Amino acid sequence: MRVMAQMAMVMNLDKCIGCHTCSVTCKQAWTNRSGVEYVWFNNVETRPGQGYPRRYEDQETWRGGWALNRRGRLKLKGGGRLRKLLTIFANPKLPAIQDYYEPWTYDYETLTNAPLQEHTPVARPKSLLTGEDMKVSWSANWDDDLGGPPDRDVLLAGIADKVKFEFERTFMFYLPRICEHCLNPSCAASCPSGAIYKRTEDGIVLVDQDRCRGWRMCVSGCPYKKVYFNHRTGKAEKCTFCFPRVEVGIPTVCSETCVGRLRYIGLMLYDADAVLEAASVPSSQDLYEAQRGVFLDPSAPEVVTAAERAGIPRDWIEAAQRSPVHALITKYRVALPLHPEYRTMPMVWYIPPLSPVVDVVRDTGYDAEDRSNLFAAIEALRIPVDYLAQLFTAGDPAPVDAVLRKLAAMRSYMRDLTMGRDPDDSIPAAVGMTGEQIHDMYRLLALAKYDERYVIPPAHAEQAHSLEELATSCSLDYEGGPGMGGSGPFGESSGGPQPIAVENFQMLRDRQTADSLSGRVNLLNWDGRGKPEGLFPPRRSEEPPGSDGAS
C-alpha cells in the first residue's frame, strides 16, 4: 500500500443555477490573457447539450482517455508512444479553434469617436485572432438553457429515439466542469515532453511551462478536453486547482465565488499502487466501484500508520478524516465520478440532481416532499436516470437510482423535522441509512457551512520558502512579463520566467480572511456626504489624544 493524498472536489448539482459565476471569476483569475481568450478552465454546460468544446464526449472521434486493448491492458485510446511520435508533426485528433469558438471583442472605440450621424454607431464584433470583422456564431455557452439543437448531445445516442422528445421537455440541469485532476491522468501520459505532472503532495495535475514544448498531445489525450493550447505562447495550459490558494488553505476561486455554495473541497487518501488495476477492470460499469475501492479510510489505524510512513503530515491526515469529499463519496455515497468510462480515475465528483424529478412531481400536483411520491417518480422517470447514468456511471442506472433515493429520503425526513412532526425512521431505513446519518448529510448538503465545505490543510510552514516561487504556474501576468503586453526578443512568448506569486500568498490570505476591507475603500456604501471612510488618512485632530507625542 502506497498512501497518497489527493485534493478533490465534489459538486452538488441540485444547487447549480447555471449563473456562470465560477467560470467568470476563474477566467478573471487565470485566463484573461491573450492566447487563452477561448479558454475556460471552468465552464458550465447545460445538459442535455453538446458541451464545450463541441461534442467533446464523443471519444470515438477525439480518442481521449484510456481503453483496454485486446489483451485487457490499459492503453491510451489515442495510440501508444510510437504512434504519438509519428503523428507529432500534425496531431490528427486536435480540436480546431472552431470546436471551441473563435474569440472576439467589440470595436467599442467607434461608439465614442464616430462622427455625428443619423443612426447610432454600432460596436462591431472583431475577431481576436485576426482583428477582422466577424460574425459571432458560437461560444463556450452558446446553447445555454437548451438553446442549441438538442440532438447534438453525445449521450443521447445511448438513449432510444422515442424518449427524446419527452426527455427534452422534462429535464435540464447544469454541469460545471473543471479539470478532473485524475488519479490516472491521460493528458500526462500523452505528453511527449513529460511536462505534465501530478504533484505528489496533493495530486494536483500541472503543466510545467518551462518543459512544455507545444506538441499538443495532451489536448487530444484528455477526454474531458480540459487541457488547452495557448496559441500565443505555444504552450499547454490547464486548471491549476488554484494551487497558490489551496496551498495556504483557502478554496479555489470557482468554489469561493460559487453563489450556490455547491462545491466541496477536501482530501482523499488513496492507494497509488491500486490505481492501475482499478482503471483496468474489464467492465466500464464497474469502474465507479473500482475507483471507490482505491480510496482509503483515513480513520482506519493501519491507513493512518501507512500514511505517516509515506510522509503525509499529521494535520493532513486529520483533514482527510474531516474531509467533506470523503464523506460524500464513501460515507454517504451520494457523489459519483464524471465519465468513469474514460478510465482516468477523475477526482472531481458530482451529486446528481434530484430537482428535475421533484419538479415533475410538483408540476403534476402531488406532494413533492413525500417519500413515496418521489421514490415512485424516480422509478417512473427512467429517462433522467438513464441520462445521469450515461454521465456518471457508464450507463449503470443502479448507483444513480440509489443516490436519488437518498436525496429524496433526506428531503422527506427533514421535512417532518422542520414541520415539528415526529421523524419517520422508516424513511432513512428505506435507503439503508440512519436518522442521524441523514441529519449529518443534511447539514453538509443543505446548510453547507463554509468550514465544513472546505477542509483544506495548508501546505507546511517548513516548505514555505518554496511556496513563494511559482515557476510551475502558467500565469504570465507578472510585471513586465509577456502577459502584460511585453514582448521578448523572440516574440510573444519569450523571456525568462519570473518567480511570480500570483499575488503574494500572505497578502492574499490576509485579504481573503480579513473581516474588513483593509486597505481598500468601498465607495458603494458612501452616500456622497462627508468623506468616504478610508479614502484619506485620518486627520491629526481625529487621532486619539496622545498618539502625537508617542511618535
Add this chain to the structure above:
Amino acid sequence: MNTFLYVVVPYIALTVFVAGHIWRYRYDKFGWTTRSSQLYERRLLRIGSPLFHFGILLVVLGHVGGLLIPESWTDAAGISEDAYHFVAVALGTVAGVCTLLGAAILIYRRRTTGPVFSATTVNDKVMYVLLIGTLCLGLGTTVLGNLTDHPHDYRLTVSPWFRSIFYFQPDSSLMAQAPIGFRLHALAAFALFAFWPFSRLVHVFSAPLGYLTRPYIVYRSRDDRPTRPGWERVR
C-alpha cells in the same frame, strides 16, 4: 577571401549556434516551443507538415551520410562512386522535393489563413527565408548538377572541408574547388545555423525521444521546483 568565407564564417556560425542554444535554453525555456499553429488551421497542415518534417529528416540523414562518411569508407565497403551517387541523388531529390513541397504548402497556408498570418513574427519570416533559401540552393545544385554530364563529386571537396572544420584544421582550398552552387548552399546553411538558436527552430532539439522509455505518469514533488535561476539577481 576564401579563408574568410570557408573558415571564419563557419566557426563564427557554429560558435553562435552552440553558445546561442545554451544561452537560449538558460534564458528562455519558456519560449522554447514549436509555436504550433494547428489550432488555427489543420486541413493544409495535415498534408504540409508531415511532408516537410519527414522530408527534412531524410535530408538531414542524407547530409550526415554524405558529409561525415569519407569516400574511402564506402570504397572499402565495395560501393562504387557511381552507385553511391545514384542512390544519393535519387533519395536526395525525392526527400528534397518532399521537403520543398511541404514547405510550399505550409507557406501558402501561412500567407492565406488569417490567424496564422497574423501570428507570424518577423523572426519567423527571416527564418523562412534562410531555411527555404538553403533548401532551394541545395536541391537546385543537386538537380542542375546532375542534368549536366559530369556531376561534381562533392565527397572529394565539400565533405573533407566540412570535416576539416571539426578537426580544427580547416582547409578552405578544398571548398574553393567546388562549384558555386555548393559554396552558396554551404554559406546559406551557416547563416541558418547562426540564426537557428534565436528562432523557433530550437524545437528540433527537444525531439521527445525520452517519451519512448519514461513511465506514463510523471509524479513531481512541490519541492522539485527549480529555485531562482542563476542569472537572476539575488534580492
